[in-house]
Amino acid sequence: MxxxxxxxxxxxxxxxxxxxxxxxxxxxxxxxxxxxxxxxxxxxxxxxxxxxxxxxxxxxxxxxxxxxxxxxxxxxxxxxxxxxxxxxxxxxxxxxxxxxxxxxxxxxxxxxxxxxxxxxxxxxxxxxxxEKQDIAVDRKVLVVGGGFSAVASALRLSRVGLRPTVLEKEAVLGTSSEELQRFYGFDVSSMIGAAEGDANIEVLTSARMTAAKGAAGDFLVTIMREGEEISRKYGAIVFATGYRTELALDSGLGLPAENEAVSGPKIVSQEQLFDMLNDPFTDTKPRTIGFVFGFSDENSRFPTLATLNNALAAKKEWDSEIYVFCRDVEVDSEGVEKLYREARECGVVFLKCEALPRIAVDNGRIAIEAEDVFLGEDTVVACDLLVAEELLFPTEGTAALSSLLNIRLDSRGFYQDENVHLYPVASERKGVFFVGGCRGDLDMGRVLTDISSAVMSIDKLLSSGTITAEIERVKADPQKCVACLTCIRVCPHGAVQLGRVDGGKEIAVIADLACDACGICAAVCPAKAIDFQGYRDDQLLAQIEAIGES
Ligand code: SF4
Ligand code: SF4
CATH class of the missing domain: 3.40.50 (Rossmann fold)
Incomplete structure (x- = not known):
């Protein structure tokens, strides 16, 4: 009919x-x-x-x-x-x-x-x-990382009724969270206490993920903890592994290579300066401090916020003379304008320069020399302390973790969002999310937005206890597939594996839960073995026939 x-x-x-x-x-x-x-x-x-x-x-x-x-x-x-x-x-x-x-x-x-x-x-x-089928999913969520983003994500996931496991490679959670307390008012210690005391949250420290397979709703993860291998099932995985910074020494940014004369306390990172500011036993109160930032990565959020926060703190704490050498203070983060004004009003001097400052050691002090754009002449400032430019990198192990789940990294090695505008916290692989610094240079507002977005997405995915999967919408024909692995290599969602159907030869098997129906595999399969419902060859030929008749 x-x-x-x-x-x-x-x-x-x-x-x-x-x-x-x-x-x-x-x-x-x-x-x-x-x-x-x-x-x-x-x-x-x-x-x-x-x-x-x-x-x-x-x-x-x-x-x-x-x-x-x-x-x-x-x-x-x-x-x-x-x-x-x-x-x-x-x-x-x-x-x-x-x-x-x-x-x-x-x-x-x-x-x-x-x-x-x-x-x-x-x-x-x-x-x-x-055909559609409701597939039961696991309501447990693996949160990889132990810093603020990981702990905050776990607390939020618990609040919506899911059961997170926080997996941290270090022995304790939140190892470098003091800045958040001082500058953003987050009582991270209390958050960690709340997570550790939450019956819904499991905390595994000194533990690493060593293998993972499966799809959204049904990931099987292998964890190595103190020599013991543990296998767990999770419905979703959140990476909150953060970032690390390195001083831009030796990077051609105008700073001298580290040497006897300037190493040690003379050239410090933002974190080292923060530690000095918070050390109640230190007598060090540098009279003059120079900051250099914004030359390697213009408009980077982290160095801008760290510089403004630390410069203000040093001014208030030590009443030091502070000079900030930068290209511009121009970032799209909430509150930067206010911080910048406050710093200027407190007496922090900003020197705008186009070229990299030249750094030299002069009588045991550090001389920073640069042409000030507004004065139009060279300015030299002799400092007791130089807070050097820092570069942001993904934490060690990011590449290894990404390869476990076949997740793309961006050109700088951070986790790559599926769509930077539409799905900034979702990976290409359904059920895998990134929050915070592990996906790049974010300010606190964006980190909090990430956490909310990821928790909402995971809640939507797992809260009903089932996911409706489209059965065999994309399927390899066992008669035509020659197991060439092309589809496995190109599938951005890690949905294809080799397997045997009914004990037959090895062919490409597509996991319905993981497949996002993007159609890439069907387009590249050299044996034309993949049937993609809605884009089958006979359907496309029928369209051509229609236009041929016109
Ligand atoms: S690309 Fe085609 S022939 Fe090759 S493994 Fe995949 S389905 Fe089989
Ligand atoms: S259509 Fe093919 S390439 Fe796309 S997600 Fe599904 S299996 Fe992977």
């Missing part, structure tokens, strides 16, 4: 003026298999979707074609409409008559719009429903 296909044409609120919708509707109605044509303005809005669902039910449609905007924007909306009307969401085919037709051309494009709809109708005839 021929499928009953309903076509819904949307004019995008009058945004496609070069299409004659009445004429197009009349032509579409004559395409074989089209049961009804519905011209509905603003189809994606509530009123439009309600009308659409009502028509699907009233006409007892089997399949639906929507002609309107790009499926990238609204396909999920229309799939939901089908589901609400009792149809499988995969029985929808969209014809993009907006970006690929109306907006791409001047002049009347009614004929092209009709052709695109016809192609979609031909494809829709061959659409098949995709």
């Amino acid at each position: 021929e499928a009953r296909i309903g076509v819904f044409i949307c004019n995008c609120g009058g945004g496609m003026k070069n299409i004659d919708f009445d004429a197009a509707g009349a032509k579409v109605a004559k395409i074989r298999g089209v049961t009804c044509v519905n011209l509905i303005s603003d189809l994606c809005l509530e009123e439009g979707t309600e009308k659409m669902a009502a028509r699907i039910r009233a006409e007892n449609l089997d399949k639906v074609v929507v002609a309107g905007c790009s499926p990238q924007f609204k396909e999920h909306v229309f799939r939901n409409v089908l589901e609400n009307a009792g149809l499988d969401g995969h029985l929808l085919c969209m014809a993009n008559i907006r970006e690929q037709c109306s907006w791409a051309h001047d002049g009347d494009v009614t004929e092209k719009a009709v052709d695109l709809v016809k192609m979609a109708v031909y494809k829709a005839r061959l659409l098949r429903p995709v």
Whole structure:
């Protein structure tokens, strides 16, 4: 029996003026298999979707074609409409008559719009429903790291009813969290105490993840702790492994290579200065302190905030003369402007220079020389202490951890977000998230946002106790697969492995829970062995046939 296909044409609120919708509707109605044509303005809005669902039910449609905007924007909306009307969401085919037709051309494009709809109708005839299955998931979450981000994530996960394990390679949690206490008011010790006393949270210190496999909802992780190997199941994994810094000595940034004359307390990092400021037994009160930052990584958030916080603290604590040599103090972090003003009002002097300052040792003091952009002349400041520029790096072990789960790193070695704008805390692998400094140079506001986003995503993923998986939406044909491993290498979600189906030969087996239906494997498989529902060869050929007939 021929499928009953309903076509819904949307004019995008009058945004496609070069299409004659009445004429197009009349032509579409004559395409074989089209049961009804519905011209509905603003189809994606509530009123439009309600009308659409009502028509699907009233006409007892089997399949639906929507002609309107790009499926990238609204396909999920229309799939939901089908589901609400009792149809499988995969029985929808969209014809993009907006970006690929109306907006791409001047002049009347009614004929092209009709052709695109016809192609979609031909494809829709061959659409098949995709079986769905609710798969039980583990509500435990592995949080890798022991600093502020890890502990805060664990506390938030516990609060939403999930069961986190904090996995820290050091013997104790929160080894370098004092700055957060002083500058941002987070009582990290109390947070650690709360995590350790929370019945929902397990804390494993002196422990490392050594292997991991599986998919969202069902990761099997091997942990090595004090010589003992432990296997655990987790529904999601959060990396909160932080970052490390290195002085920019030897990096061609105008600082002398470390040597006897200047090493030790004369050239320090932000962290060392912070420790000096917080050491109640120190008599050291440098009269003059020079800061250098912003030359290697302009507008980097961490050095800017650390410099402003430490410069202010040193001014208040020691009443030192403070000179900050920088290219600019211009970052997009909340509160920087206020800190900068406060520092200036307290007497911190900012020297804007385009070129790297020259550093020399002069009579046991450190001379910083640079051309001040505003004065237009060289300025030399002799300092008792130089707080050197620092570079940010991922913590040791980041690359090893990423390879365990086949997760990409960015060019600097930090974890790479799936989409820097849309999904900044999600990895390409479903169920694996990153928060805080392990994904780059973040300020405190962004770290807190990361934690909230990751916890919300994990809660959404695991809270019901099941994940609905689409069964065999993407599948390798055992007859055609030659186990060449190409799909395993290209899959960005780590969803393909070699395996045997029913005891047969080894072929590519795609994990339904891990697969994100991106289609890359189907496109590159040299044996054309991968069937991708919605983009099967016969469906694409039917579209070509449709355009050939026009
Ligand atoms: S790329 Fe194709 S032939 Fe190669 S392993 Fe994957 S499915 Fe099999
Ligand atoms: S469609 Fe293929 S490449 Fe894409 S996630 Fe699924 S298995 Fe991986």
